[in-house]
Amino acid sequence: MKQNNKILIITGDAGESFEILYASHRLREAGYQAVIAAPTVKTLNLVIHDFEPGWDTYVERKGYILESQISFDEVAPDDYLAVLIPGGRAPEYLRNDPRVISITKEFYDSGKYVFAICHGVQILVTAGLVDKRKIACYEHVKFEVESCGGIYITPDEAVKDGRIVTGKTWQSHPEFYKIVFSCLKETEKAGIPA
Numbered sequence: 001m002k003q004n005n006k007i008l009i010i011t012g013d014a015g016e017s018f019e020i021l022y023a024s025h026r027l028r029e030a031g032y033q034a035v036i037a038a039p040t041v042k043t044l045n046l047v048i049h050d051f052e053p054g055w056d057t058y059v060e061r062k063g064y065i066l067e068s069q070i071s072f073d074e075v076a077p078d079d080y081l082a083v084l085i086p087g088g089r090a091p092e093y094l095r096n097d098p099r100v101i102s103i104t105k106e107f108y109d110s111g112k113y114v115f116a117i118c119h120g121v122q123i124l125v126t127a128g129l130v131d132k133r134k135i136a137c138y139e140h141v142k143f144e145v146e147s148c149g150g151i152y153i154t155p156d157e158a159v160k161d162g163r164i165v166t167g168k169t170w171q172s173h174p175e176f177y178k179i180v181f182s183c184l185k186e187t188e189k190a191g192i193p194a
Contacts, residue, residue: 004081005031005032005033005081006032006033006035006079006080006081007027007032007033007034007035007080007081007082007083007084007184008035008037008075008077008080008082008083008084008103008107009023009024009034009035009036009037009083009084009085009086010037010038010072010083010084010085010086010094010100010103010104010120010123011036011037011038011044011046011068011085011086011088011090011094012038012039012044012068012090012093012094013038013044013045013046013090014045014046014047014060014088014089014090014092015044015046015047015086015087015088015089015090016046016047016048016049016063016086016087016088016090016118016119016170017046017047017048017063017064017088018048018063018170019086019087019088019117019118019120019170019173020036020046020066020086020088021046021064021066022170022173023084023086024036026177027084030181030184032081032184035069035070035080036066036067036068036069036070037068037069037070037071037072037074037075037103038068038071038072039071039072039094039097040068040071041067041068041069041070041071042067042068043065043066043067044065044066044067044068045062045063045065046063046064046065046066046088047060047061047062047063047088047089048060048061048062048063049087049088057140060089072097072099072100072103073099075099075103077103077106077107077110077112078110080107080112081112081113081184081187081188082107082112082113082114082115082183082184082187083103083104083107083112083113083114083115084115084116084117084120084180085104085114085115085116085117085120085121085123085124086117086118086120087117087118087119087120087121087138087169087170088118088119089119090119091119091120091121091122091123092119092122094123095122095123095125095126096126100123101123101126101127104123104124104127104129105127105128105129108127108129108163108164111163112163112187113163113164113165113180113183113184113187114129114163114164114165115165115166115176115180115183116137116164116165116166116167117137117158117166117167117168117169117170117172117176118137118138118141118167118168118169118170119137119138119141120137121135121137121138121141121144121145121166122141122144124164124166125141125144125145125148125150128148129164130145130148130149130150130164131148131149131150132149132150132151133150133151133161133162133164134150134151134153134159134161135150135151135152135153135159135161135164135166136152136153136156136157136158136159136166136167136168136172137152137166137167137168138168138169139168156175157171157172157174157175157176158172158175158176158178158179159179160179160183165179165180165183
């Protein structure tokens with residue numbers, strides 16, 4: 001394991017299974033400690049969003065269950081290298097939690113990377129972090145991003161703008177995580193403390 005290797009993952013019930021589990025596993029594989037934070041410490045009910053022929057939007061099915069490790073009240077941003085916000089339906093209600101907005105802003109204000117994918121960008125919108133920034137997100141979050149001054153990016157699957165890295169959907173994992181790990185290596189090389 002790397003020293004100062006913790007990455008905070010913010011999610012809750014109805015978080016996207018594939019985005020959360022992929023993040024957790026991929027970070028662990030690379031030697032980081034992925035810490036799952038949720039409103040409370042409990043068993044989270046994740047979901048699977050997918051596309052069905054003939055449907056105009058995605059469908060939602062029950063996904064995996066996952067234990068959160070800490071509550072938002074226990075998060076100390078100074079203890080982490082970066083924060084990662086997956087999508088699913090969880091960001092829709094988490095963006096109304098002042099603890100989540102405060103945590104996200106504290107990471108950004110301290111010069112640490114803020115990673116968000118799919119609907120996770122809704123939290124960045126509420127935190128006021130998309131204005132004049134290039135943002136990749138699920139297409140149905142485009143209006144929120146642009147209404148708050150962000151620049152919706154297409155056709156790129158993922159984009160880095162300063163300390164903000166965003167991706168469109170779980171289908172963007174290859175492009176998104178290429179940027180994420182480049183940023184984490186940059187942070188380690190610079191010796192930025194957690």
